[in-house]
Amino acid sequence: xxxxxxxxxxxxxxxxxxxxxxxxxxxNVGLISKVYPVRSHSIAAQGGINASxxxxxxxRDDTWEKHAFDTIKGSDYLGxxxxxxxxxxxxxxxxxxxxxxxxxxSRFPDGTIAQRPxxxxxxxxxxxxxxxxxxxxxxxxxxxxxxxxxKIYPEWFVTALCVDxxxxxxxxxLDMKSGKLIPVRxxxxxxxxxxxxxxxxxxxxxxxxxxxxxxxxxxxxxPLKDMEFVQFHPTTLIGTNILxxxxxxxxxxxxxxxxxxxxxxxxxxxxxxxxxxxxxxxxIMTEMEEGRGFEHPLGTYIQLDLRHLGEKKISERLPxxxxxxxxxxxxxxxxxxxxxxxSQHYSxxxxxxxxxGASSVKGFYAAGECACVSVHGANRLxxxxxxxxxxxxxxxxxxxxxxxxxxxLKPKExxxxxxxxxxxxxINALSQPGGERPYMLAADLGAVMNEKVxxxxxxxxxxxxxxxxxxxxxxxxxxxxxxADLHMNFELQNALELENMLDVAHTIVLGALLxxxxxxxxxxxxxxxxxxxxxxxxxxxxxxxxGEPLISxxxxxxxKYQPMERKY
Amino acid sequence: xxxxxxxxxxxxxxxxxxxxxxxxxxxxxIRVIPGLTVLGMLLRIxxxxxxxxxxxxxxxxxxxxxxAMVINGKIDLACRTQVxxxxxxxxILEPLPNxxxxxxxxxxxxxxxxxxxxxxxxxxxxxxxxxxxxxxxxNDRKKIxxxxxxxxxxxxxxxxxxxxxxENYAGPAALAKLQRFSADSRDExxxxxxxxxxxxxxxxxxxxxxRCIDACPKxxxxxxxxxxxxxxxxxxxxxxxxxxxEK
Numbered sequence: 001x002x003x004x005x006x007x008x009x010x011x012x013x014x015x016x017x018x019x020x021x022x023x024x025x026x027x028n029v030g031l032i033s034k035v036y037p038v039r040s041h042s043i044a045a046q047g048g049i050n051a052s053x054x055x056x057x058x059x060r061d062d063t064w065e066k067h068a069f070d071t072i073k074g075s076d077y078l079g080x081x082x083x084x085x086x087x088x089x090x091x092x093x094x095x096x097x098x099x100x101x102x103x104x105x106s107r108f109p110d111g112t113i114a115q116r117p118x119x120x121x122x123x124x125x126x127x128x129x130x131x132x133x134x135x136x137x138x139x140x141x142x143x144x145x146x147x148x149x150x151k152i153y154p155e156w157f158v159t160a161l162c163v164d165x166x167x168x169x170x171x172x173x174l175d176m177k178s179g180k181l182i183p184v185r186x187x188x189x190x191x192x193x194x195x196x197x198x199x200x201x202x203x204x205x206x207x208x209x210x211x212x213x214x215x216x217x218x219x220x221x222x223p224l225k226d227m228e229f230v231q232f233h234p235t236t237l238i239g240t241n242i243l244x245x246x247x248x249x250x251x252x253x254x255x256x257x258x259x260x261x262x263x264x265x266x267x268x269x270x271x272x273x274x275x276x277x278x279x280x281x282x283x284i285m286t287e288m289e290e291g292r293g294f295e296h297p298l299g300t301y302i303q304l305d306l307r308h309l310g311e312k313k314i315s316e317r318l319p320x321x322x323x324x325x326x327x328x329x330x331x332x333x334x335x336x337x338x339x340x341x342x343s344q345h346y347s348x349x350x351x352x353x354x355x356x357g358a359s360s361v362k363g364f365y366a367a368g369e370c371a372c373v374s375v376h377g378a379n380r381l382x383x384x385x386x387x388x389x390x391x392x393x394x395x396x397x398x399x400x401x402x403x404x405x406x407x408x409l410k411p412k413e414x415x416x417x418x419x420x421x422x423x424x425x426x427i428n429a430l431s432q433p434g435g436e437r438p439y440m441l442a443a444d445l446g447a448v449m450n451e452k453v454x455x456x457x458x459x460x461x462x463x464x465x466x467x468x469x470x471x472x473x474x475x476x477x478x479x480x481x482x483x484a485d486l487h488m489n490f491e492l493q494n495a496l497e498l499e500n501m502l503d504v505a506h507t508i509v510l511g512a513l514l515x516x517x518x519x520x521x522x523x524x525x526x527x528x529x530x531x532x533x534x535x536x537x538x539x540x541x542x543x544x545x546x547g548e549p550l551i552s553x554x555x556x557x558x559x560k561y562q563p564m565e566r567k568y
Numbered sequence: 569x570x571x572x573x574x575x576x577x578x579x580x581x582x583x584x585x586x587x588x589x590x591x592x593x594x595x596x597x598i599r600v601i602p603g604l605t606v607l608g609m610l611l612r613i614x615x616x617x618x619x620x621x622x623x624x625x626x627x628x629x630x631x632x633x634x635x636a637m638v639i640n641g642k643i644d645l646a647c648r649t650q651v652x653x654x655x656x657x658x659x660i661l662e663p664l665p666n667x668x669x670x671x672x673x674x675x676x677x678x679x680x681x682x683x684x685x686x687x688x689x690x691x692x693x694x695x696x697x698x699x700x701x702x703x704x705x706x707n708d709r710k711k712i713x714x715x716x717x718x719x720x721x722x723x724x725x726x727x728x729x730x731x732x733x734x735e736n737y738a739g740p741a742a743l744a745k746l747q748r749f750s751a752d753s754r755d756e757x758x759x760x761x762x763x764x765x766x767x768x769x770x771x772x773x774x775x776x777x778x779r780c781i782d783a784c785p786k787x788x789x790x791x792x793x794x795x796x797x798x799x800x801x802x803x804x805x806x807x808x809x810x811x812x813x814e815k
Contacts, residue, residue, distance in 0.1 A: 035624075036677065038720055039632040053700075099701045102691030102752070104709065104716045111703030129716070135631060136716060143690035177670055179585075206627040207611075239603055242629040298603065323787075324629060327648045329603075439615035482619030487585060488671040491619035 001182055002413060005030040005151075007400065008170060008186035010158050010213060012037030014134075014386065015192030015368030017141040018393030019400075020150045026401060030184070031150055032173055034157040034208065034493075037142050041194055041206040042389060045134025046245035046320060047118060048126035049390075050383035051091035055112040059123040064088040066122055069561060071384060074120040074276050075377025076520035076530065077563035078226070078538070078556060083355040083373045085559060087384075090391045095127055098390065103140040105129050106317075116250045116317075118382040120276035120568070124250075126383040131245050131320040137386060156182075158213070159423050159496055161189065161364070163220040164415035168364035172420050179487030181423060183416040187409045188363050188400055191217060192393060195347035195369040199505045201446030203344040204236050204243040213370045215500025217351050218507065222359050223542040225352035225372040225554070227504070228511030231380055231521050232455050233345030234280040239298040240328055241343040244321055246382040248304055248338075249273040251317050255284065256303040256337065257292035271568035278379040278521040279568065281342040285455050288341075296339060303337035310334075342455060346385060348376045348521065349508070352540060352554075357396030363409050365400065367392035374538065377556075378520020427486070430495050435480035438495040441472050445498075445505055448472075453509055458525045462513040469509055473502045507541040507549045514551055515539060532563050571657040575600045577613060579621065580662040583671045591669075593660075594618070600651055606659065607635055607646040610673075623673035630785055633721030637673050638662040643723045643783040664726035666735075680722050683738050687746040687765070692757040708753035715748035715793055717786045724780035724790050730773050737773045738765060740780035740790030747793030750800060759804045762797065771797045 005028050009016045012033030020031045033040065052062040067088040072079055099105055099113060106114040106128055118126040129136035145152065155176040162169040162183075170185040193213025197205025218224050234255075235244040249255070255273050257263045267283045268275035275283075284302050287293060293300040306314055306321075311334045314322055318333075325331045325338055350372035357365040368389040375388055452465035476499060481491045517531040518524050538554040574597050582591035596613045607625055614621045623646070624634040630648040639649050640660050651659060667675035724740040731737050738746075743765065749755045750762065765771050771794050780790040 035626055035632075035634065036681075039624075039626050039634050041627065041632075043632050043719075044627050044629065096699075096701055100691075100693070100697045102749070102754070104712060104752070105701070107704055107706050107709045109706060111705050113701050130713075132631070132717065135719070139716075139720075146685055147688075147690040177676075206632065208626045240628065320631070327630060328605075437615070437619065485585075485620070488622040488674050489620070490622060491614065 001180070002416065003030070003182055003184045005184065005186045006404065007188045007190065008032065008184055009190045009192065010171065011040070011192035011194065011368070012152065012154070013040035013042035013192055013194060013368065014138055014141055014389035015393040016190070017145050018390050019190050019192060019367065019397045021141065021144050021148055022394055022397030023401060024148050024150045027404065029150060030153060032153045032156045032158060032184070034155065036154045037145070037152060038138060040138065041209050042134050042138045042386070044206060044243065045386050046131045046243060047247035047250065048116065048128035048133045048383045049095060049137065049386040050118065050121065050125050050381070051095040051127055051387070052088070052123070052125050053092055053095065053113060053115060053127065055108055056115040056124040059115060059125060062123040062125050064091065067091065067125060070121050071375065071381055072561050073566060074379055074381040076379055076566055077532070077536065078374065078377030078519060080374050080557040081559040081561060082557050083375050086355055086395070087375050087387060087391050090395070091387055094387070094390045094394060098137060098140055101140050101144045103129065104136050116247060117274060118250050119246050119274045119280065120381040121383070126250065128247065131247055131318045134386060137390070157493055158216065160419055161216045161220040162416050162419045163222070163361050163364065164412070167362040167409065167411070169411040169415050172416065172423050174486060176488055179485065181420060181486065183420050185411045185413065185416055187407065187411055188365065188404060190357065190396060191351065191366040191370050192368045192389070193370040196501070196504045197344050197347065199445060199449050199501050199508070200344035201443070201450040202241045204233055204241055205344070210497040210501050211347065211504040212497040212500035214350055215503045217364070217366065218503055218541070218543050219500065221543060222361050222364060223352045223540050224507055225349055225538050225540055226374055226511070227349035227507040227541055228515055228522050228539060229348035229378050229520060230344060230508065231277060231346035231348060232281045232342045234277055234284050234342050235304050235340040236343045236345070237324070237329055238296060238301045238339045238341050242324055242328060243345070244304055244338055244340055245318070246277070248306060248318060248321060251313065252309055254305045255280070256305050257287045258294050259292060263287050263292070268568040275568040276379055276381060281455055282523060284342050294339065299341060301339040301341050304340045305337040306333045307335065307337065346380055348372065348374070348378065348380055349511070355395065356399035357392055358399065363411065365396050367396045378522060427492065428484070430479060430481050430492065431484035433480055435478040436475060438479050438481065438491065438498050441475055441479065442494065442498055442501070445469065445472055445501065449505055449508070453512055456523055456525050457512055459513065462509060465509045466513060469502065469505050473506070476502060503543070510549050510551060511539045511541060536563060570600060570602050570652050573599055574657070575609070575651060576658045577609060578658065578660045579672065581672050582669050584669060602652060604651050605647055606639055606649045606651060606661070609651060610646060622671040631719060633719035636664050636721040636723045636726065638664065643727050645721060645723070645785045648785060664722060666726050666728065666731045677722060679735065680725050680739070680741065683742040684720070684745060686738065687742045688757065688761065689745045689749065691749060691752065691755055693754070694756045702754045704753050711751050712748050714788050715744050715751070718744055718748070718788050719786055721785065723783040723785055727779040727783035729777060729779060730775055734769070734773065736769045738770050740794070743771060743797060744788060744790040744793035747796045751796060762801055762804070765797065766801050771801065
């Protein structure tokens with residue numbers, strides 16, 4: 001059995017759905033997702049989506065150019081300025097479009113979409129739907145996909161991307177319900193597979209965010225970009241690391257150390273708690289390292305204090321945060337400060353694509369968090385990730401709509417059938433008893449990444465991390481799963497994803513080791529300054545024939561904003 | 569409070585691929601620490617004890633709706649249920665009722681999504697789109713608030729006694745979704761569209777015994793939605809009798 005589509009989309013989050021909705025009228029589109037689309041991690045985004053609507057009375061002078069400047073500065077000048085300009089220009093249009101499709105945005109008294117301030121933004125331009133903006137947007141796009149009758153394959157798990165002779169032919173997919181391994185042939189394959197948070201032990205990300213789509217593309221020969229840039233969110237609940245939206249601070253929440261001080265005053269006197277995430281995360285770590293944190297059996301923490309906002313505002317604007325705190329740590333933020341710590345949150349790096357979502361492989365596109373255009377550079381601003389997913393889902397669809405009718409791409413059966421055989425062999429090998437269970441390796445990987453490739457980095461630790469990742473890759477060759485069943489076998493899925501996670505981690509560590517400067521979220525204690533002369537460039541990682549990452553570099557695209565010192 | 573260092577998890581296991589093998593409870597004894605959720609324990613059981621155990625999970629924070637199941641007799645999300653809330657150190661896990669089991673705690677959600685699609689779960693507009701947003705007052709936005717919060721986890725579907733006896737009943741989640749749009753000030757669906765649900769398989773099928781409200785992990789009250797739809801239908805009927813034409 002071979003399934004055929006003109007366009008195959010992998011990923012049922014905002015990016016995949018937006019691309020599908022844009023293409024399904026004209027082409028034979030199939031959308032594959034390893035979970036039901038509304039379970040995708042876009043659902044967990046809380047705070048909002050940036051667009052210069054200028055609805056907020058304090059933000060009437062906002063323009064897309066100002067949004068672009070904030071994003072470029074926030075990116076520590078590593079973002080490609082042409083792409084950032086495109087994204088910010090598109091922003092109001094896509095927000096209105098989502099609203100027209102039914103997105104239940106919160107409202108201002110005049111009936112317009114409500115907007116609040118977010119970190120690193122000069123204006124209150126983050127549009128929101130209470131504190132469940134991702135949930136509202138994803139449901140709206142799924143609803144739109146239902147309306148458009150998009151062909152969706154839920155709980156189909158992609159195991160490999162088929163690239164042969166410089167062209168993408170499709171994927172090999174496992175139907176988790178039937179347990180069948182199915183080759184899917186397509187002229188164009190689009191990945192909207194999400195980020196790589198789960199290579200870290202502590203992450204706000206869903207368990208499904210393994211980055212395996214990125215690893216799969218890399219394995220098939222697609223280059224990755226800026227993998228060392230990993231965002232650590234300043235405010236995640238201790239223990240579970242569930243996200244406490246930046247909207248908490250956008251609505252006026254304070255960060256307090258054990259002396260009761262709003263310590264951000266020392267580090268970012270004008271932006272205070274609303275400095276960009278990389279900066280706030282480092283400040284929190286510094287406070288904790290210097291003994292000004294609070295102690296708890298679950299770890300050292302800092303307080304996120306919302307009490308002064310009052311019950312009414314908290315219930316209206318941050319109801320989700322309130323119920324998460326009550327359910328998961330037994331604290332009501334109306335009465336007590338929230339114990340938080342920074343943890344992994346977002347993948348700035350990803351599959352190297354241009355502003356049309358195109359990679360260097362013919363017929364293969366990527367957008368959203370799995371891709372790196374790059375619009376976030378070295379540090380993403382809050383409210384720009386939802387924007388990225390929808391804008392580039394849309395623009396990728398538009399580019400394909402223009403190019404595909406002219407294209408002579410003919411995806412072939414033969415490489416797909418060969419790859420299917422290879423996957424069957426691999427699964428068979430994994431099912432041989434006697435080896436280590438995959439979770440042990442995943443746990444070791446998470447620990448290494450957490451401890452040695454975190455917020456503060458040094459050459460010594462990165463060298464150790466590299467060594468350890470390579471050792472875990474060796475151990476992977478002898479991993480064993482409990483059952484050879486192919487249906488609803490989550491251990492098999494974990495084992496297959498783990499191989500990709502190891503590749504992804506390898507590129508992160510190597511990128512971090514080579515980049516001897518500090519920029520955005522990548523902070524080297526041994527090179528604490530940004531070095532534009534040497535390092536104002538993207539890191540490109542390509543897999544060698546032997547399986548090692550080969551690193552090269554690419555220029556950053558600068559339109560009119562010359563790099564300046566970043567002060568908040 | 570944690571009742572002991574080791575908890576016993578009794579998990580109902582079944583594989584639809586092996587229909588001849590009856591469902592059975594598998595027992596797992598595992599060490600617990602305070603703060604752990606049922607999902608956290610399930611993940612550890614699959615990792616450390618039995619790799620063949622099947623259950624769905626994703627966000628771990630009660631927003632994605634993957635991990636609905638029956639936990640010591642009560643339907644809830646495994647991720648938001650602390651093991652310490654029970655008065656016992658034995659935790660019994662069963663798949664969501666009113667569904668066919670695919671394997672262990674994974675049920676076939678197809679009927680749930682079919683009902684969801686039947687209600688036309690999207691904003692219907694007839695007017696030309698404005699250049700900017702469609703205005704909506706804060707009050708109008710509030711009218712749909714609780715229904716917007718539905719995460720489609722199907723806890724309510726599993727708890728519904730009507731679905732238990734009539735699989736053609738639309739169910740609480742789908743009807744709550746219909747009300748989410750019907751009550752949205754921006755929605756312009758023809759009033760006649762609701763007629764499809766003006767019957768026992770639709771809004772009049774509900775027993776109004778509020779099991780769905782008890783089961784909902786997100787404080788949505790599907791019964792409110794169903795009652796709201798009934799009112800709209802009666803209002804439409806009255807208008808029709810009085811000869812008031814639809815706009």
